Amino acid sequence: GNVPNYRQSCLNCSIKHSRRNCPHYRTTCxxxxxxxxxxxxxxxxxxxxxxxxxxxxxxxTMEPGQRYYIDVLINEVPTRMLLDSGATCSMITTTTHKAIxxxxxxxxxxxxxxxxxxGISLLGWF
Numbered sequence: 001g002n003v004p005n006y007r008q009s010c011l012n013c014s015i016k017h018s019r020r021n022c023p024h025y026r027t028t029c030x031x032x033x034x035x036x037x038x039x040x041x042x043x044x045x046x047x048x049x050x051x052x053x054x055x056x057x058x059x060x061t062m063e064p065g066q067r068y069y070i071d072v073l074i075n076e077v078p079t080r081m082l083l084d085s086g087a088t089c090s091m092i093t094t095t096t097h098k099a100i101x102x103x104x105x106x107x108x109x110x111x112x113x114x115x116x117x118x119g120i121s122l123l124g125w126f
Contacts (some may be wrong), residue, residue: 012037030088033109075100094123 009015012022029037032044066082074092077100081106089112094121105124113122 011041014038014041019073075103077101091120 010017010019010022010024012019012027014022015022022032024038025036027038028035029042029044030039030073032043034044069080070083072079072081074096079092079096081092081099091112092100097105107124108122109125110122112122114120
């Protein structure tokens with residue numbers, strides 16, 4: 001029989017197959033929370049979580065090793081961010097939140113935990 005030749009990637013998961021046959025049709029996106037696609041193909045604006053910083057000591061007591069920083073634009077303001085390829089979201093401090101114009105925060109919709117399982121106090125996201 002004829003086998004369809006899918007030339008375009010599925011909008012749900014980026015694999016080349018028919019969107020209606022995609023196994024991720026009912027998957028909830030980790031970025032926007034909507035149904036029907038994976039985070040890797042999400043078109044929603046990136047949410048930046050704002051955390052309440054109690055102490056900067058933890059950043060200085062991390063295991064030694066090379067850290068990589070990238071310069072990004074957040075609200076059109078150049079901002080230096082620590083690159084963490086294993087993180088599931090990006091966070092900024094309240095100081096950075098103010099520096100980028102203090103965009104209105106939505107209430108937290110999730111609970112985040114650090115590497116050791118310690119809870120992170122979130123003020124919200126935008």
